[in-house]
Amino acid sequence: MAAALAAAAHHHRLSSSSPAARTRVVHHHRRRRSSSLSFSAPASSHGCPRGARALRRAAAGDGGGNGSGGVSTGTVDPAAASSPSSSLEELYRSCATWTWRGMRVNYLVRGEGPPLLLVHGFGASVGHWRRNIGVLSESYTVYAIDLLGFGASDKPPGFSYTMETWAELILDFLDEVVRRPTVLVGNSVGSLACVIAAADSSRDLVRGLVLLNCSGGMNNKAIVDDWRIKLLLPLLWLIDFLLKQRRIASALFERIIRGPADGEGALDAFVSTVTGPPGPSPIALMPAVAARSPVLVLWGDRDPFTPIDGPVGRYFSALPSELPNVTLHMLEGVGHCPHDDRPDLAQPNLDHTIGCYPIRPT
Numbered sequence: 001m002a003a004a005l006a007a008a009a010h011h012h013r014l015s016s017s018s019p020a021a022r023t024r025v026v027h028h029h030r031r032r033r034s035s036s037l038s039f040s041a042p043a044s045s046h047g048c049p050r051g052a053r054a055l056r057r058a059a060a061g062d063g064g065g066n067g068s069g070g071v072s073t074g075t076v077d078p079a080a081a082s083s084p085s086s087s088l089e090e091l092y093r094s095c096a097t098w099t100w101r102g103m104r105v106n107y108l109v110r111g112e113g114p115p116l117l118l119v120h121g122f123g124a125s126v127g128h129w130r131r132n133i134g135v136l137s138e139s140y141t142v143y144a145i146d147l148l149g150f151g152a153s154d155k156p157p158g159f160s161y162t163m164e165t166w167a168e169l170i171l172d173f174l175d176e177v178v179r180r181p182t183v184l185v186g187n188s189v190g191s192l193a194c195v196i197a198a199a200d201s202s203r204d205l206v207r208g209l210v211l212l213n214c215s216g217g218m219n220n221k222a223i224v225d226d227w228r229i230k231l232l233l234p235l236l237w238l239i240d241f242l243l244k245q246r247r248i249a250s251a252l253f254e255r256i257i258r259g260p261a262d263g264e265g266a267l268d269a270f271v272s273t274v275t276g277p278p279g280p281s282p283i284a285l286m287p288a289v290a291a292r293s294p295v296l297v298l299w300g301d302r303d304p305f306t307p308i309d310g311p312v313g314r315y316f317s318a319l320p321s322e323l324p325n326v327t328l329h330m331l332e333g334v335g336h337c338p339h340d341d342r343p344d345l346a347q348p349n350l351d352h353t354i355g356c357y358p359i360r361p362t
Contacts, residue, residue, distance in 0.1 A: 088127040092152065095126065098177055100169055106152035107145045107177070111137025115178050116354070118144040119170065121188030121215070121337065122273060125151030128187070131343040132350075139355060143178060145170075147190070149273070155265025161272040163189075163218050163279025167196035174205040181207035183354055187337055188215045188305070189273075192282055198293055199285045209289070210296045210350055212338050213303050216312035217278030283315050290323040296353045297326060298346055300334030327353060 091108060098105045108126050110133060120128045126144040136142045146153040147166050170193060174182050184206055186194035191214035198206040289295065297316050299308060306312050308330070319326045329349045331338050338346040 088130065091127055091130055091133070095152065098173065100148070100172060103148060103154040103156060105145065105148060105154070105169065105173070107143060107173070108133070109141065109143050111140055111142050113140040115141045115143060115180050115182040117170070117174065117178065117182050117184050118142065119184065119186040119190035119194055120144075120147065120150070121186075121190045123150065123270075124187075124190075127151070128337070128340055132339050132347060135347060136351065139351070141178075143173075143182075145173060147193070149265070149269030155269050157265050157268055159265075159268060159272065161218075161269055161276060163193060163196055166193040167200055170194065170197040171201055171203070171205055175203060181205060183208040183210065185210040185212070185350070186214070187212040187339060189218060191215065192217070192279065195282045195285050195289055196280055198289045199280075206293055208294045208296075208354070210298065210354065211316075212298045212346065213300055213306055213336050214282055214297070214312065214316060215306055216281060216283075216310075218273055218276060282312065286315075286319065286326075287323065290319070290325045293325070295319075295323075295326045296350065297328045298331060298338050298349055299328065300331045300336060300338045300341060302333055303336045305336045 092106075094110065095106050095108045098107055106126065116136060118126075118129045118132070120126070125146050129144050133142055133144060148169055149155050149159070149161050166189075170184070174197075181204055184194035184197065186192070186209070191209075191211040194206075194209055194211065195214065198209055286295075297319065299313065299316060301308050303313070308314070308317060317328060317330070320328045331342060331345050331349075333342070334345060335341045339350075
């Protein structure tokens with residue numbers, strides 16, 4: 001389990017470290033909640049004016065955005081917004097800080113239009129969406145967040161990280177910062193956090209989901225009905241025990257983690273994520289979530305961490321035949337992070353589907 005998560009972290013992370021620069025702290029007050037927005041099934045591309053320009057640019061391999069910013073909660077760098085694929089340094093110069101339960105949470109906001117929130121996976125950060133933010137921000141107000149414990153967000157020593165905590169963070173961010181019904185876009189563990197948030201939301205905050213290779217839990221202890229995991233369970237529990245020995249955990253962490261997950265408190269976040277409870281299963285939550293909100297599932301068929309022939313992959317691949325509100329696109333030759341592995345394949349599916357959903361006034 002630790003080895004799999006370490007490999008996933010390596011796959012998610014970027015080659016350069018996330019800049020330590022901080023922007024101003026932004027405090028928000030709650031507003032009256034907004035009403036939910038409805039989605040409908042996608043029509044042909046000719047009937048989807050929203051996102052059409054972004055879709056054309058994505059197909060041409062250009063991820064650039066207009067860089068207008070459009071909101072007052074972040075400091076936007078126009079140079080970063082106009083580049084085809086923003087660098088980490090450019091992205092982090094555009095970030096702001098939101099205070100959640102006394103802890104600082106780093107986030108980015110860019111563009112104008114209906115809001116989207118991008119939620120990264122294990123060991124990643126805002127920068128993992130660098131290939132997507134520019135083109136999406138041409139048609140949407142794009143928010144991207146560093147989950148607590150990752151990127152430039154706080155990593156409180158001794159904090160117990162759970163899927164439910166990240167879901168609560170997402171819902172409070174929507175309520176206090178975005179303040180409009182929002183489409184949640186998540187990858188891996190971030191997808192699961194979005195599913196839990198949508199299941200727990202009673203405030204009309206979530207109007208749809210996009211799930212990219214959704215994980216079955218915060219760690220592999222959740223996948224108990226896969227023969228591969230059952231075979232390795234004794235070893236996985238031994239690894240859990242060893243990781244709770246700080247010297248061993250520190251040595252392993254220093255060898256496998258670099259970049260956005262590194263920094264003070266990052267070791268605690270790593271150990272807590274690997275050894276903690278796996279959290280709610282998406283299999284148990286998806287029927288209720290899809291009954292309330294449309295769901296787009298993008299799945300790379302070469303994913304070694306949540307393989308399409310595993311229990312989670314099989315479940316999601318069968319969902320469209322069982323739940324009419326779910327759309328599935330399999331991406332051939334793509335791995336665990338479709339938005340980063342092959343943005344030229346993931347982006348048109350994502351933008352076209354979201355762009356075709358009509359929006360009711362709030």
